[in-house]
Amino acid sequence: MIQVCSRCGTRWNVRDRRRAWCPRCNGALWAPLTPEQEAELHWTAPGPAGPPVQPAAPPESPPRLGQGYRWIAVRPGPPPPQRRPRRPLGPTPRYSVMPRWTLMGAPSPVAAQGQKPESAAPPPRVIEKAIGGATAALGIAALVHTLIYLLMIVNRTRLLHPVIADGAVWLGRLAGLAAIAAVIYCAMVLTRWLRARRSAAFTRLHLPESRPDWALWAGCLVPLVNLAWAPVYVLELAKREDRIAALRKTIVRWWLVWAASTAAAVFATATSWTANAQGIADNMVATVFAYLLGLAAVVAAARVVEGFEQRSMGRPAHHWVVVADERVAAPAPPPGARGAGAPESGPDSGTLTGATPAAVLESDGREPAA
Numbered sequence: 619m620i621q622v623c624s625r626c627g628t629r630w631n632v633r634d635r636r637r638a639w640c641p642r643c644n645g646a647l648w649a650p651l652t653p654e655q656e657a658e659l660h661w662t663a664p665g666p667a668g669p670p671v672q673p674a675a676p677p678e679s680p681p682r683l684g685q686g687y688r689w690i691a692v693r694p695g696p697p698p699p700q701r702r703p704r705r706p707l708g709p710t711p712r713y714s715v716m717p718r719w720t721l722m723g724a725p726s727p728v729a730a731q732g733q734k735p736e737s738a739a740p741p742p743r744v745i746e747k748a749i750g751g752a753t754a755a756l757g758i759a760a761l762v763h764t765l766i767y768l769l770m771i772v773n774r775t776r777l778l779h780p781v782i783a784d785g786a787v788w789l790g791r792l793a794g795l796a797a798i799a800a801v802i803y804c805a806m807v808l809t810r811w812l813r814a815r816r817s818a819a820f821t822r823l824h825l826p827e828s829r830p831d832w833a834l835w836a837g838c839l840v841p842l843v844n845l846a847w848a849p850v851y852v853l854e855l856a857k858r859e860d861r862i863a864a865l866r867k868t869i870v871r872w873w874l875v876w877a878a879s880t881a882a883a884v885f886a887t888a889t890s891w892t893a894n895a896q897g898i899a900d901n902m903v904a905t906v907f908a909y910l911l912g913l914a915a916v917v918a919a920a921r922v923v924e925g926f927e928q929r930s931m932g933r934p935a936h937h938w939v940v941v942a943d944e945r946v947a948a949p950a951p952p953p954g955a956r957g958a959g960a961p962e963s964g965p966d967s968g969t970l971t972g973a974t975p976a977a978v979l980e981s982d983g984r985e986p987a988a
Contacts, residue, residue, distance in 0.1 A: 620650065621637060621647040621648060621650055622648045623647055624647070625640065625643050625646070626640065626642055628640060630647065632650070644696060646690045646692055649687060738814060739810065739814030739818075740814075742927070744807060745811060745923060748803055748804040748807040748808070749920045751803070751804065752800040752801050752804035752916045753913060753916050753917065754800075755793075755796050755797040756797050756800070756909050756913040757909075758797075759793040759909045760909035760910050762789055763790055763902055763906045763909065765786070766787075767899065767906065770895075797909065801916070804916065805838065806839065809834065809835060809838040809839060811923065812851060813831070815855055815926065816829075816851070816854070816855050819855060819858040823858065828854070834851065838851070842880070845880055852869055852922060856869065856926075859926070861925070864925065865922065869922055872915065872919055872921065872922050875914050876918070879908065879914065882904065882908040882911045883908045883911075883912065885904055885908070886901060889901045889904060
């Protein structure tokens with residue numbers, strides 16, 4: 619049984635099984651040919667050229683296909699893929715009470731895309747511990763280096779015990795390492811707080827974050843770079859939260875103290891490689907001043923955070939309650955409402971005149987005022 623492709627004209631011997639598509643071009647196969655139709659479709663070699671044939675007159679009607687043939691419109695290429703059936707959505711949700719999870723408005727799509735799980739703000743207790751730890755470490759380091767300077771003055775006239783000398787040296791090194799670790803941890807915690815605060819501010823205004831995440835981390839943690847960019851990020855946050863007028867002086871003061879602390883730290887590090895006794899003593903004094911200025915910079919940063927949080931770090935917040943207004947007098951009782959055992963007021967009686975009972979804050983059967 620022979621079937622011919624309607625696209626490429628290839629004849630296929632399908633034997634006893636009828637097929638629908640051409641294996642070569644995926645075209646539609648015609649119906650199986652009868653022996654007479656198969657004999658007509660045999661190819662014959664062209665003969666010698668003859669006289670020109672006059673073109674035949676156009677037929678009045680298009681030729682009709684034989685029985686079992688029909689025109690089929692087929693798109694080029696492979697057959698289209700079948701569509702996946704949509705899964706059922708399930709029953710319509712029903713609630714026994716009115717849902718309240720949409721009363722505050724849907725979240726912004728910009729905020730939903732930019733929100734990350736690691737952008738959560740650290741708890742206030744963690745911020746307080748980080749700032750307190752950095753303050754304590756810097757204060758202890760300044761005190762230890764002051765004691766070392768005093769031991770150096772004593773060592774000018776008398777020899778120190780080797781245990782005391784070695785202990786002072788190692789104690790200064792440990793105090794310096796502890797101060798550096800505490801300051802780094804405090805900087806990381808404050809950077810997390812800044813990122814979360816900026817994200818919340820931009821989300822509230824339905825705006826995307828103007829600074830990439832890597833820029834915030836690098837601008838707050840890389841030395842000397844953070845001196846130029848971290849205060850800029852804080853000023854942008856104050857502007858977005860409409861606090862720039864109240865916090866501008868606090869932020870600028872922190873910026874100046876931080877710059878002085880950085881300059882002192884760079885100077886103390888640069889002069890720490892001296893070998894003479896006077897140079898070591900001068901470097902010790904510079905180190906003490908660097909630790910004290912670092913302590914002042916951490917305290918100034920705590921004031922900036924406190925200004926954004928609108929409460930005192932480590933102190934309970936104020937709670938406002940409803941109290942009675944002493945200026946409003948209680949209504950006078952109607953005549954004849956005085957009890958039998960109530961004393962009469964008069965010039966001879968010893969009771970106070972004009973005394974009124976305390977105003978009632980809440981009456982029975984009514985909801986309390988908020």
